[in-house]
Amino acid sequence: MTPARAGTAAAALVLGVLGGLSLAAPGSLPRLGPFLDPAHGVFAVARTAELPAHALADIPHLGAPVEVRYDARGVPHIFAAGELDAIRALGYVVARDRLFQLELQARAGAGTLTELVGARALPLDQETRALGLPDAAERSLAALGDTTRGRRLIEAYADGVNAWIDQLARAQLPLEYRLLGRRPARWAPENALHLFNRMGWVLTQSDLERRKAAAAALVGPAAADFLYPVESPLQEPIQPSGLGAPRAGTEPVPEPGPPAPDTVLAMEPAGAPASDHALGSNNWAVGPRRSATGHALLAGDPHLELTLPSIWYEAHLVVPDSLDVHGVTIPGAPAIVIGFTRQLAWTFTNVEADLQDRWLEVVDDATRPARYRLDGTWRPLRTRVETYRGPGGAVLAVDTLRFTHRGPLTRGADGRWVSLRWTVLEAAPALDALAAAARAADARAWLATMRAWAAPPQNLLVADRAGHIALRSTGRFPRRPTARGDHYLRGDTSATDWAGDWTVAEMPQAQDPPQGFVASANQQPVDPAEFPRYLGAGWLSPWRALRINALLRSHDTVTVDDMRRFQTDPRSAAAERFVPAFLAAAAARAGSDTLARAAALLAEWNGEFTVDNRRAVLFEAAVDALQERLWDELAGDGTGSRRAVPRPALVLAWRLLAVPASKWWDHPSTSRVEDRDDVLAEALVAAYHAVRERHGDPAGDGWRWGAVRTVSIPHLLHLPGFGAGGLAVQGGSTTLNPVTAGGGFGASWRMVVELGDSVRAWGTYPGGQSGNPASRRYLDRLPLWVEGDLAPLTSPGTVGAVGESSAALTLRPAP
Amino acid sequence: MSRAFVLVALALAFAAGTWVGGWLGVVAVALAAPWLLRTLQPVTLGLGAAVAWLGLIAAADDGGSLGRLLSRLGGLFGVPGWALVVVAVLYAFLLAWSTARLAEGLRTR
Incomplete structure (x- = not known):
């Protein structure tokens, strides 16, 4: 072969390879040519990272032009002539900054993630659909009708999102779509319902019956009741009890006993930790009598899984003489979810109530049932066929779902059929209530509007300029003829079915209480000593x-x-x-040099989880070691691979401190009988060894809390390089700003509002307004959040009052 | 005509081609340019495409956005961010060179 021919052959080979890689995607990689193309490919993401100084767009159904001004923090201030126009604009600006997140979150609730990311999401989609969430969203949409306020809101929002999608230039395609080789789907109005259903799943999903049955299988039903108590052993309720101090439970502690018969349902998954370390949210308000300025103050910080971009998007909506609301929305929600107006401010924490019950059903066929037994007759099961498709439309799987009159029917690990009833599946999100509440004149009116809020139940906190503060655990709480909902129920009788809901008057609440403040942190809402009705069990720890x-x-x-x-x-x-x-245990069990050394180090601790503290690490390790040892009866089959996890584990451990000879303290695996001080001393020594081994000398930087416990915020798709890790923040697993091992949960939004002659507010969230990872607005709020600081939230009333804006957008009615 | 002038002219042509036709625009320009200037070598065309893509990538920067993007993409693919620029520029070079070389070979057969 001549050199010339060899050169031609080499060129043909190179061109063939490059062309092949550019025309067809190899594996999960994007097509090479379109991806590297600097005009329209991945590098264009840098070119479109920031908002243009001026932009103009047309939106269908817009009644009048809308002006949007972005301030220096990237917050859009939307000035519209009507509320629906403001919502259209909100949909547009959210899509402009968070388009991929919008679609991903809605698909997570709709169970159609496979159509975006492929077969790897199939188990998640199957779980979502098996729980009946898409089925519920379809019924909610039908129940909304065609002309209701709620329907008009979600349609207006869809107008805005779709206007952005329709005008999307190739260069503006978000990076995630490029990596996946996909284009955005059009936004359906019901996506808002999918989003709220997904939030309902996140905030109310519980497997209390299974956990309790697993515990009963190990230590008997009485001990299982102790491990998931209906009454938290340490009471600091949301509805003030008037005691002015926490109340400690004094009921006898049941000892671990023999396993209960017929408790063979699935136990905890392998590797489950011994402690729950459950997280939650905080909110509180102080009345004028207790504030330095004589004005009501409100604070809120909902704790959720932290992601980039953040679950929250900050916005300010102004409609003259009608609406002036500033706060955060969730991409996909046609309203400000948490925020403030010129009159009042509000925020939420989750009510950790039991909203799911499970019935053991009698069916006509153990493998493919068509009917179930109820009150002596056979009833047909409703069926629904679910088809899962990949990005190209290919069918990945088909499931047939079955429903009783209670809800979705699934087969347990032991082969029994269990139906689920869940308030989230029966309550359309009260989006119109949320939108209308922003027009309320005072706290009382706001609470009245929010009576319609059904699921997920929230501890609604509101404060107004007149100095009123109020808190109400609001939502749909079922009345149970069985009195309790923490055990599996008999399905063959309707006598176990729910019988209505709590009235608003029955809900835990407080308005302007004598103590001068109200607060919630996901604890048991009302002291059962005052109101002994079942609302849930296994409450979150009340430490916060x-x-x-x-x-x-x-x-x-x-x-x-x-x-x-x-x-x-x-x-x-x-x-x-x-x-x-x-x-005290170390003093009582003195004799070991290591124990004395560990106790001396712990005694040096000032009790604070500050970043530079060098002793907090020992305490956290000691608490973990204590729980590993204390709950050893729950280690299951002896291999340590399965166990029940009590809740609230650390509060139960605290309860046991008062019972030093309880059998819970004894290790079943040893011949001697251990008591409280033995186990506490063991745990302290074990913690000392573990921390020394992992972090070196106690005087060294390895023991710095900020080096030991950090927060990581991953990208929504967990893309390496797109998250933020190693963030040293102040807080431990039981502090108001909870930071747990692995650190992916935390305060997703922090807000403080002063309700004086004018309303002043401050806030921030971890991340930034933009979903574009090349934007300076992707992470610009993170440093403030790490420091625990807040930015002033300015709310100009008119376009002219905005001052210097970083970008302007004019939206016009589409011709 | 100076070599530098030719290179700049080619870079502009490739940039325009890319803007209009994406990566296929590079192929189109690499095929068309030799018809206008028969003395063009495939390597020169490759260089022109590489310069054009380097310029377009640099022009995409908006106040540091390119650096942020490269940093994150580098983390995603497990390489330094600048390596992605090298890959893109090399891709453009090879695409233009191989197209021109193949066309030249076919023309002279």
Whole structure:
């Protein structure tokens, strides 16, 4: 072969390879040519990272032009002539900044993730559909009708999102779509319902019956009731009890007993931790009597899974003489979810109520049932065929779902058929209530509007300029003829079915209480000593509630800055109770040099989880070691691979501190009988060894809390390089700003509002307004969040009052 | 005609081609240019395409956005961010060179 021919052959080979890689995607990689193309490919993401100084767009059904001005923090201030126009504009600006997130979150609720990301999402989609969430969204949409306010809101939002999608230039395609080789789907109005259903799943999904049955299979039903108590052993309820202090339960502690018969349902998955370390949210408000300025103050920080971009998007909507609301929305929601107006401010925490019950059904066929037994007759099961498709439309799987009159029917690991009833599947999101509440004149009117809120139930906190503060655990709480909902119920009788809902008057609540403040942190809402009706079991630990109540009780002239500092307060109510117990046990079991050394180090701790603290690490390790040892009866088959996890584990451990000879303290695997101090001392020594081994000398930087416990915020798709990791923040697993091992949960939004002659607000969230990872607005809020600081939230009333804006957008009615 | 002038002219042509036709625009320009200037070597065409893509990539920057993007993409693919620019420029070079070389070979058969 001549050199010339060889050169031609080489060129043909190179061109063939490049052309092949550019025309067809190899594996999961994008097509090479379109991806690298600097005009329209991945590099164009850098060119479109920031908003243009001026932009103009047309939106269908817009009644009048809308002006949008972005401030220096990237917040769009939307000035519209009507509320529906404002919602159209909100859909447009959210899509402009968060298009991929919009679609991903809606698909997660619709169970259609496979159509976007492929077969790897199939298990998640199957779970979503098996729970009946898409089925419920379809029924909610039908129930909304064609002319209701709620329907008009979700359609207006869709107008805005789709206007952006329709005008999307190739260069503006978000990076994630390029990596997946996909184009955005048009936004359907019902996507808002899918989004809220997904939020309902995140906030209310519970497997209390299964957990309790698993525990009963190990230690008997009485002990299982202790491990998931209906009554939290430490009461600091949301509805103030009037005691002015926490109340400790004094009921006898059941000992671990023999396994209960017929408790063979699935146990905890392999590798489950011994402790729950459950997280939640905080909110509180102080009345004028306890604030330094004489005005009501409100603070809120909902804790959720942290992602980039954030679940929240900040916006300000103005409609003259009708609406002026500033706060955060969830991409896909046609309203400001948490925020403030010129009159009032509000925020939420989740009510950790039991909203799911499960019935063991009698069916006509163990493998493919068509009927179920009820009150002596056979009833047909409703069926629904679910088809899962890949990005190209190919069918990946087909499932047939079955429903009883209660809800979806699934087969348990032991072969039994279990139906689920869940308020989220029966309650359309009250989006119109949320939108209407933003027009309320005062706290009382706001609460009245939010009566319609059904699911997921929230501890609604509101404060107004007149100085009123109020909190109500609002949502649909079922009345149970069985009195309890934490055990599997008989399905062959309708006598076990729910019988209506709690009335609003029955819901836990407080308005302008004598103590001068209200607070919630996902704890049991009302002390059962006052109102002994079942609302749930296995409540979250009340440590945060104890701490915030202690702070508020000890400050009678609270300032805005106090409210901000409280949100990242470094002290723990759990540490205040456990450190003395560890030290007393070490003194009682003196004799070991290691124990004395560990106790001396723990005694040096000032009780604070600050970034530079060098002793908090020992306490956290000791608490973990304590729970590993204390709950060893729950280790299942002896291999340690399966176990029940109590909840609230650390509060139960605290309860047991008062019962030093309880059988719970004894290790079943040893011949001697251990008591409380033995186990506490063991745990402290084990923690000392573990921390020394992992982090070196106690005087070294390895023991710095900020080096040991950090927060990581992954990208929505968990793309390496697109998240933020190693963030040293103030807080421990039981502080108001909870930071747990692995650190992917936390305060997703922090807000403080002063309701004075004018309303002033401050806030931030971890991330930024833009979903474009090349934008300076992708992560620009993170440093402030890490420091526990807040930015002023300015709310100009008119376009002219915006001042210097970073970008302007004019939206016109489409011709 | 100076070599530098030719290179700049080619780069502009490739940039325009890319803007209009994406990566296929590079192929089109690499095929068309030799008809206008028969003395063009495939390597020169490759260089022109590489310069054009380098310029377009640099022009995509908006206040540091390119650096942020490269940093994140580098993390995603497990390579330094600048390596992606090298890959893109090399891709453009090879695409233009191989197209021109193949066309030249076929023309002279």
